[in-house]
């Protein structure tokens with residue numbers, strides 16, 4: 001019997017780029033194409049998605065003759081998976097958009113949407129650590145910080161599709177100066193340990209370290225996190241930033257472990273996926289607090305370059321993760 005070749009289309013919208021591609025039912029990405037996105041509101045993002053998708057369907061498909069089964073979108077901000085609504089990117093960009101309906105009609109494909117971190121969490125559930133654990137936490141440390149929580153195999157969504165915004169909690173670690181966070185609070189874990197937080201901390205502290213060899217670019221460009229890591233063995237400012245971030249992430253891990261009692265914690269996202277911060281995080285974890293996390297704290301094994309796309313394609317599969 002011939003098995004019908006199926007593919008699921010995914011659209012992974014990041015802060016600066018848009019990745020469109022297809023995955024087969026076993027979780028292999030079979031084609032992909034990258035597009036530029038830039039800083040957009042939701043209406044602008046929809047326009048870029050439509051234009052890029054038209055191009056992808058014309059030029060980007062390589063593997064399949066048949067149209068994709070469905071499409072899934074991983075979007076930044078607050079997203080209602082059930083109703084297909086994108087409520088907001090952040091507090092300044094809040095246009096309620098029925099994006100699944102609009103795209104479904106335009107491209108004649110079923111369309112499903114989800115928040116980007118919960119999308120990646122769903123890819124972990126089907127193709128990553130979810131094969132070993134039904135109680136785990138996925139923490140994404142990238143430009144921002146957020147978590148996806150799986151409890152008894154179910155994905156925690158929240159009453160307003162806003163569960164897991166743990167980047168805006170405080171973890172008792174600060175770099176010695178108050179760092180205002182986007183959310184209005186001070187020294188949230190996102191403000192000291194994410195890509196944008198490391199940038200803020202470096203800028204706030206640079207005057208105190210006049211001899212620092214870290215390059216701090218003009219406002220509007222971001223301090224290079226890899227450069228902070230690379231210079232941390234010989235530059236006191238970089239060493240402080242690395243130490244603060246590692247301890248902050250470890251405290252976040254322990255707070256979340258105390259909240260949902262997982263047997264595993266998975267770290268993903270651009271700031272942690274290269275493993276540089278990992279030894280510092282491990283060293284700051286308290287064994288007693290972590291005693292039931294028997295499968296440990298691990299860096300995601302999903303390829304960081306495609307984890308977001310795999311998440312979006314998993315959303316296209318429209319599996320029920322809520323019961």
Ligand SMILES: [Zn+2]
Nearest residue numbers: 168181183188
């Ligand atoms: Zn905050």
